Amino acid sequence: MQIEQRAECNLDLPISILIVVLYRLFYWLPYHVDFAKFTTKKTRGRQVSIIEATRSVLGIFIPLISGLIIVHFGFNVLFIIAIFLYLSSGIPYLTIPRTREKFVWSLRKTWRKFLSKKRRKILLAYVADGSENFIGLVVWPIFIFQLLDGDYLKVGAISALIVAVTVIMQLTLGKYMDLKISKKKVLKWGSLLYSFGWLIKIFISTAFQIFVVGAYHSITSIFIRTPFDALTYEIAADEERYVDEFTVLHEMAIQLGKSLMAILVIVVSLYFAIQWVFVLAALSVIAFNLLQKRKLEMF
Secondary structure: OHHHHHHHHHHHHHHHHHHHHHHHHHHHHHHHHHHHHHOOHHHHHHHHHHHHHHHHHHHHHHHHHHHHHHHHHOHHHHHHHHHHHHHHHOHHHHHOOOOOOOOOOOHHHHHHHHOOHHHHHHHHHHHHHHHHHHHHHHHHHHHHHHHOOOOHHHHHHHHHHHHHHHHHHHHHHHHHHHHOOOHHHHHHHHHHHHHHHHHHHOOOOOHHHHHHHHHHHHHHHHHHHHHHHHHHHHHHHHOHHHHHHHHHHHHHHHHHHHHHHHHHHHHHHHHOOHHHHHHHHHHHHHHHHHOOOOOOOOO
16 A cells, blocks of 8 residues: 555656646747737836736735635645636637747757857846746745744735735836836846845744745835846847747746756755755846847847
8 A cells, every 4th residue: 555655656746747847838938929929019018017916916815815725625625726727717818819930940959049159148047037936936935834834824824915015016117117217227226136135035033024024025026027027028029930939948048947946955955954045046136137138149
């Protein structure tokens, strides 16, 4: 019986990885291509902000609701609900006009373009994005969970409060970036403020500190995520018929960053407390400034 259970557990991980890979291939790549093609340069910052704000509004309720579901019904029910929501979220995409893009590179050419010196800076910015994203999505929640002694409801409530603070700021910045503010300047100052937030997180020790620092970090993230994502879609749109090739390089760089950071997190956590990996996140954020708005000479 134990051997059978162990075999099932061993199969769970590769199956989960395969599903995540397929999800990213069939969802995120077309999503980025469509967003780059269907948004306009004059209002792209505002459009990025609307999407981020919509996610944030949902994020006000989702952590709290998730905590309640876990406490009263367990993880299995939460996963079933999540599967249903993921499937239903695909329905609106049926109304989007079909994007006729054809990926023309071979596997060998794709890797050659990925490793080319001409694209090194911009792709390193996306590697940094993936690295910071891994710590934000994996390490930070684990750190909060440990600090709050596994209180799912408290974790959800604090996460909801943090997200609620940021929504208005998100919409305001997107509007003004399209009208008055240089995206590169916002990215430069935002990266400094946001990286400082990661350094502060090293010294958090109470639930109140989680809320205060988390709120600061969420607000400053607006000043880096909005210009960074807007610039990314502008670069993708400028590539015209090579928008899908650019998107593939973009995703390859992000996943490389996540993989490298996962290895670094394991190494650092063997010798230091888990929160010291936030230094790596701070360094990754500074590297966001490598992003440059120029054509990548895809052909």
